[in-house]
Amino acid sequence: CSRLHNRPTISPTLLLSNMYQRPDMITPGVDAQGQPIDPHKIQEHFEDFYEDIFEELCKFGEIESLNVCDNLADHMIGNVYVQFKEEDHAAAALQALQGRFYNGRPIIADFSPVTDFREATCR
Amino acid sequence: RSRSKSKRISGFDMAPPASAMLAGAAAAAAAGQIPGTTTM
Numbered sequence: 001c002s003r004l005h006n007r008p009t010i011s012p013t014l015l016l017s018n019m020y021q022r023p024d025m026i027t028p029g030v031d032a033q034g035q036p037i038d039p040h041k042i043q044e045h046f047e048d049f050y051e052d053i054f055e056e057l058c059k060f061g062e063i064e065s066l067n068v069c070d071n072l073a074d075h076m077i078g079n080v081y082v083q084f085k086e087e088d089h090a091a092a093a094l095q096a097l098q099g100r101f102y103n104g105r106p107i108i109a110d111f112s113p114v115t116d117f118r119e120a121t122c123r
Numbered sequence: 124r125s126r127s128k129s130k131r132i133s134g135f136d137m138a139p140p141a142s143a144m145l146a147g148a149a150a151a152a153a154a155g156q157i158p159g160t161t162t163m
Binding site for chain 1 (some may be wrong): 133135139
């Protein structure tokens with residue numbers, strides 16, 4: 001959905017917009033230079049990213065769940081949802097991420113209203 | 124995986140080149156989102 005959702009002032013969940021970039025994001029299975037990529041490489045790249053995020057964010061508190069949108073469609077592309085056990089931890093992490101970079105790209109972090117990913121559909 | 128964990132550097136705080144930084148900041152300010160550029 002393309003609606004602008006309300007951003008809660010406090011939430012245990014953070015949204016990091018467009019943070020994950022697949023190596024084959026232009027054409028599936030092919031890198032930016034047009035060379036085919038081994039699917040294992042893509043998986044490894046994803047796991048490295050996931051690990052980076054997890055390691056950085058678990059400093060702020062216990063992570064309940066960590067979701068990365070590994071899609072190629074425009075909608076929610078590369079969005080990372082981090083749900084902490086405590087709202088305070090999410091707030092601390094949000095503050096710590098402000099103005100920082102990941103792989104040369106600015107981190108866009110905000111609270112997200114999502115607290116249950118099974119129910120995370122637009123209403 | 125057998126790869127040593129400690130050898131890989133985290134992508135956190137990897138700053139972009141100055142020119143990309145300006146473009147990125149401008150785009151972020153304008154749209155609140157980063158367009159799909161390839162910086163990898």
